Amino acid sequence: MPSVHAERNRRGRQRSREGDTMLKLYRFPGATCAAKVLMALAEKSVLFEDICLDRTELATDWYRRLNPAGVVPTVIHDGVVIVESSVILNYIEDRFLGSGTRLRPDEPLLRASMNHWLKLLDDMLPSLGTATYAIAARDRYLALPQAERDAYYDAIPDAYVRQSRRDAIELGLAAPEAARALENLVGLTARVEDSLRDRPFLCGDFSLADISLAPFISRIETLGILASAPERPLFDGWWARVRERPSFITGVEGSTPAPAVAALRAAGTRHAEEIAGLIRVPVAG
Amino acid sequence: MPSVHAERNRRGRQRSREGDTMLKLYRFPGATCAAKVLMALAEKSVLFEDICLDRTELATDWYRRLNPAGVVPTVIHDGVVIVESSVILNYIEDRFLGSGTRLRPDEPLLRASMNHWLKLLDDMLPSLGTATYAIAARDRYLALPQAERDAYYDAIPDAYVRQSRRDAIELGLAAPEAARALENLVGLTARVEDSLRDRPFLCGDFSLADISLAPFISRIETLGILASAPERPLFDGWWARVRERPSFITGVEGSTPAPAVAALRAAGTRHAEEIAGLIRVPVAG
Structure with missing residues (x-):
């Protein structure tokens, strides 16, 4: 247990009153998958210890012992380490079932639909990564000398x-x-449109599916990708309903530093024409 | 609904007496992820319609409408299509909760551990694919003219x-x-060893975690990879307990045609020395 480091990095939004039984969340600002967990904790009204890392700490030995892939989020609860955001989301619902919003439908087919959204969005992380790097995050790396960039690439195992x-x-x-990647991301809005024909949220009531999708849509909106999606009125209604939830405001908007958002947005604006050109919108008819 | 094709391909192990309410499973022989579903259905004593495809049918328009990625398994139940084996496994447990073996722990941390196994094994499919193709399945493709091989590669979208x-x-x-890939697969046995210190199965009682792992271990055993793993007594005990379950015998062993098993095994034997050389076993002590 990295208690020393945890102490050093603690920005305790809610300070522990329950000692080790309080859930600890390791994240870094603006991370998509950690934002899902922040949203779920807000919906369930769970007090937690919020441990904000900086990027360099993800590669340290103490953090790799918690999370071998060196990614966020990581949760520790009752002394047990839990990784993978989709696993953590279901854990939060199981453990705090009676608290706050119910985040999972009971009906088995709706529940399967919810789990499919979680899996689909996990599988779409490479597309979101490609889009984020190709449009915006590359600027940070291109500013480095080539040798440093090569060292960064060489450290990626696969x-x-x-x-x-x-x-x-x-x-x-x-x-x-x-x-x-852009087409996959824009394709999400078509899937949402299909899912909402007879319901306000993806699986009926608001659920972990909506939570998993919200930070994705926020990112592609910021990057200027969403602007190239065809008009989708049901999607637009969903997005407006999600954005006004307090859990979105604190968990997604509140967890991303304003300068980072501004940099993503500026890069999206700079590449707007190129982005629109790459997204082949099917002709209606 | 591909009723004509389904009829044509039906090998009805259990013929439907309930019409459309009977669960339909689309699979092909020897497919790892479909074997998980076969095992779960056997554990839950669920009658189902067993629709065996051949490989060429996976690329057809009617099957792609059910399963856009063109993979197995696909389940249809109550008129709803469900894809992704980990989603299907949880659906089967939710829907047939009171029937047969309980396949999911109630305790939230154990359930998170089970879901983590499912996610981990989904993420390890590329390693299993690389190992299977690099050792054995390549022979089938190398026998084709280069132009046909190139056409096969060109059809892979990513x-x-x-x-x-x-x-x-x-x-x-x-x-x-x-x-x-080989090290990742052998590494699974170390994870199993760690998980079994105080329990007979991965998450306590037999669960969907064991079901998800069984076809993986069966495959790496057949390919001769398991023979290069260090000695792991708890793993060996687990593997013996899993292999004697009727659900394994029908769902994994029974779903793979003997000639296919023989071809995988022969290729593994042929490459045994090379395989052993590639797996760097950490020196004990």
């Missing part, structure tokens, strides 16, 4: 993930998978 | 997945990710 990240940074929106 | 598959087939165990 050869194909490494090549994908290298392409997104070095080639930007000309990277081999950039167009497909 | 550039990095395409390159990974191409490397596994063209380069075999010399492919860039082959060694890491």
Whole structure:
């Protein structure tokens, strides 16, 4: 247990009154998957210890012992480490079932639909990563000397993930998978539209599915990708309903520093024409 | 609904007496993720309609309408299509909760551990694919003329997945990710050993976690990878307990045609020395 480091990094939004039984969340500002967990904790009115890391701490030995992939979020509760946001979301609902908003439907087919959204969005993280790097995050790396950039690439263990990240940074929106990534992300709005024909949220009542999608949509809106999506009135209604929830305001908007949002938005604006050109919108008819 | 094709391909192990309310499973013989679903259905004593496809049918328009990725398993129940084996497994437990074996722990931390196993094994499918292609399945493709092989590669939509598959087939165990894939797979046995210190199955009682792992271990045993794993007595006990379950015998062993098993096993034997050489076993002490 990295108690020393945890103490050092603690920004205790809610200070522990229950000692070790209080849930601890490790995250860093603006991280999509940690934002899901923040939203769920807000919906369930769960007090927790909020431990904000900076990016360099993700690669440290003490953090890798908690989270071998070196990503956020990580949760520790009752002395047990839980990783993977979709696992954490279901844990929060199981553990705090009677508190705050019910976040999972009881009906088995609706529950399967919810779990499918969680899986789909996990599987779409590479597309969100490609889009974020190809449009905006590459600027931070391109400012480094080539040797430092190469060292960053070399530290990515999987050869194909490494090549994908290298392409997104070095080639930007000309990277081999950039167009497909944008289309996948815009395709989410069509899926939402289909799901909402007879319901206000993805699986009926508001659920973990909506929570998992919200930070994705927030990111593609900030990057200027959403502006190239075809008009989708049901999606627009959903997005307005999600954005006005206090859990979205604190968990997603409140967890991303304003300068980071501004940088993403500026990069999106700079590449707006290129983005629109890469998204092949099917002709209606 | 592909009723004509379904009729044509039906090998009805259990014929429907309930019409459309009977669960339909689309699979093909020897498919790892479909074997998980077969095991779960056997544990829950659920009657189902067993629809065996051949590989060419996965790419057809009617099947892609059910399963856009063109993979198995796909389930249809009460007129609703469910894809993704981990989603299907949880659905089966939710829907047939009171029937057969209970396959999910109630305690929230154990349930999180179970969901983590499901996620981990989903994420390890590329490693299993790389190992299977690099050791055995490549032979089938190398027998084709290069133009046909190129057409097969070109049909894979993601550039990095395409390159990974191409490397596994063209380069075999010399492919860039082959060694890491084998180490990931052997690493599963260490994880199992850790999980079993005080329990007979991964999450206490037998659960969906054990079901998800069983076809993986069966495959790496057949490919001769398991033989290079360090000795793990708790793992061995688990594997013996799993293999004697009727659900394993019908769902995993019974779902893979004997000639396919023989071909995988022969390829593993042929490459045994190379496999052992690629797996860096940490020195004890």
